[in-house]
Amino acid sequence: MHPITIMVLRIILALSLVGSLAVQLLIVPTIWADLVDAPAGVRVAAVSIIVLWIVCLQVVALCIWRLVSMAAAGAVFTSRAFRFVDVVIGAIAVAAVLTAALASMLVPGEAPPGVVALVFGAALATGGVALVVVVMKSLLRKAIAMRTELDEVV
Secondary structure, three states: OOHHHHHHHHHHHHHHHHHHHHHHHHHHHHHHHHOOOOOHHHHHHHHHHHHHHHHHHHHHHHHHHHHHHHHHOOOOOOOHHHHHHHHHHHHHHHHHHHHHHHHHHHOOOOOOHHHHHHHHHHHHHHHHHHHHHHHHHHHHHHHHHHHHHHHHHO
16 A cells, blocks of 8 residues: 555544544534433434444544554455454444434424435445445455465465
8 A cells, every 4th residue: 555545544534533523522512402402312312323423433433544554564464354344344334223213313303304315315325335345345355365375376
């Protein structure tokens, strides 16, 4: 992997982590305050979904950081990479479920049907990203097998 690519990716990951922390510290309390008139269950559920979704983003960013470090060291084609990929898949899948839950919470409320459909679409797209990572994991598995086979030949 080219060093500039690694540097740019790490900058983007660091910015996403700093941004997500800013959202957790500055925006989530504002959302909590804005929902003061909502029923307690809705308020707690909505804010919990938002916080957990941000945690999913942070987990993915940290795992990608680790995978980038492994790639930079030439160690990504090892079975150790699978645990990080598995965590990424799990976090993205959880984010998809959380997004669908948020959309479901909007159904009986005052949100326009188009907004609800957009949030459900985002949940579907997020689930699709998890499936893309599953495909990438299978490609990693094949690359590891091919590398192991090539090492045996050489």
